[in-house]
Amino acid sequence: MTEIFDGAMELQNAVADVLRRAQSAKRTLAIAPTKQKNDALRKMGEALWADRAAILAANAADVAAAREAGQPEARIDRLALDERRIEQMVDGLEALIELPDPVGEQMEHFVRPNGLDIRKLRVPMGVVAMIYEARPNVTVDAAGLALKTGNVAVLRGSREALQSNQAIVRALHRGIATAGLPSDAVLLIERTERETVDFIIRARGLVDLAIPRGGEGLIRRVVENATVPVIETGVGNCHVYVDKEADFAKATPIVVNAKTHRPSVCNAAETLLVHQDVAKVWLPQAAKALRAKGVELRVCERAYAVLAEAGLTDGVEYATEEDWATEYLALTLAVRVVDSLNDAIAHIERYGTLHSEVIVTEDEAAAQQFLRRVDAAVVYHNASSRFTDGFEFGFGAEIGISTQKMHARGPMGLRELTSYKYVVHGDGQVRK
Incomplete structure (x- = not known):
């Protein structure tokens, strides 16, 4: 980790610990059966609704602090939760259950003249780091989409939404564990110093994909400084x-x-x-x-x-x-x-x-x-x-709206959180 990161050792180690836990959990998530993942999504929704009073109390504290700090109303609107918005989070998780699991999907199949049987199959990305600003709903959307696709979600929200995100992730952990999956399938980085973003986006070998979602400054910082793969979600003029x-x-x-x-x-x-x-x-x-x-x-x-x-x-x-x-x-x-x-x-x-x-x-x-x-x-x-929204496009939810042209563009749902690998079956062939 010393070679990967620059900066304060204590902060570096705190982030590295979370990322190592994510790497450990991704092995289990990658091979989890669809039924178990869907069960986890259902349990996550039930836990969110059961904990709605605690989540709303935490959110009220975040909103009060944001107002006291003079945050603009547009940013407070993104931060604020009510029962309807929590219900929408639960609906998003339920919608994901109804969608086909892309993991293992056969994208192509062909047989070469030498008899090699080649299949192109969808696989999880691995550890997906979501870096976002004051929108607690993103916490649930990212967690749900990542889990359905066999990925581990590492969430780095903003300081303004920290108490809300902590309450939400506590509920999600309980739901995931109830379904028999590791609660580390969803991990929240609770340190909100700006340097944590730099640590995450330079953690080659520990982060498989980073997705920034927020204002122009955040997105530019991630895109310009990352050494891990990034999907750019742009501003919307x-x-x-x-x-x-x-x-x-x-x-x-x-x-x-x-x-x-x-x-x-x-x-x-x-x-x-x-x-x-x-x-x-x-x-x-x-x-x-x-x-x-x-x-x-x-x-x-x-x-x-x-x-x-x-x-x-x-x-x-x-x-x-x-x-x-x-x-x-x-x-x-x-x-x-x-x-x-x-x-x-x-x-x-x-x-x-x-x-x-x-x-x-x-x-x-x-x-x-x-x-x-x-x-x-x-x-x-x-x-x-x-x-322009994953839910409205029938994706169940979205992890962001990509304005780039590589791999993913527009609202990103389940398929955009997968990669692929070639699986080749032979019968003793050797190359001449």
Whole structure:
């Protein structure tokens, strides 16, 4: 470990101990039968619900501390739990039970002319380190997805959510143990010093995959400093483009939902692009609906002129260059009037983060051009960007939304947490 890590020895040893326990547990998890894993998932859900009062009490303490520290409301929304959110965690685990176990799945099978029988089979990744910020639901999602795929989850949450995560993991441990699997299948690193992140992402031989999930600073730090494999989950500067052939009855609900359904998450819309041919008629309607939900608007000069003519400049400011590149994670929306579909795509190419992009139009040719040309993990035609979510895609839950192009892209479910190996059967063949 001395060769792997730099930094304070005591902290290094604390992290190394957790990772070694994870390595030991992964041998059991890798060969655990589907029935036992599903039983563990069910028991985990039951334990979460049974412990909900303790979890909510721990979370209330975290939320109070966050408020006292002056954390923004968007971050507090991500941190806060209630019974409904705990119920959603349990539902996510139950949904995983119903999904096929990918481990052992035969991806390919072929026989070579020399008689070698070659099969390509899905296998667990091993030890998956999840590094994330103040979202306790991620603790359950990551634990459930990892366990179903025979992986060990090492969880490094943020200081703000520590008490919540501790209470959640205590419940998960009880459920896992009841099913006869090692409780070390899910491990929480309780030290929250920034250096622990560096220790984890440089622990070659102890961590098989690292997944950062959080703000731009966290993701960049992991991607730029890791020596273990990383799946990059990017920030979400997501756009909705309302085309000249848009159906307004669809456009307004889509935009309002994409912005306001849960503004603090990465698949919420941050910029609205409106074709000039419909701006004068439709934009005032949209602005009224958005302002009714408390959305502040940062608009280009053309959009401001339209709203001023309609007497709708309350809560509206001129946008700056910075606004087009900002992931607000709050009830703020940038608005730009564009000349054409090409201009909308050019704006997305310049400011987008390869996450989720939407076109609203009844013109099938325009829709197909947008869907083909826009480079993003998920592109939508006439639907809200809020559907970029593992649960909504039928994955049971997600461990993150990948904005990279290697191995995994978009909402990552069970298959994205597996690798593969080739299993070769012979009958005495030797290479000549």
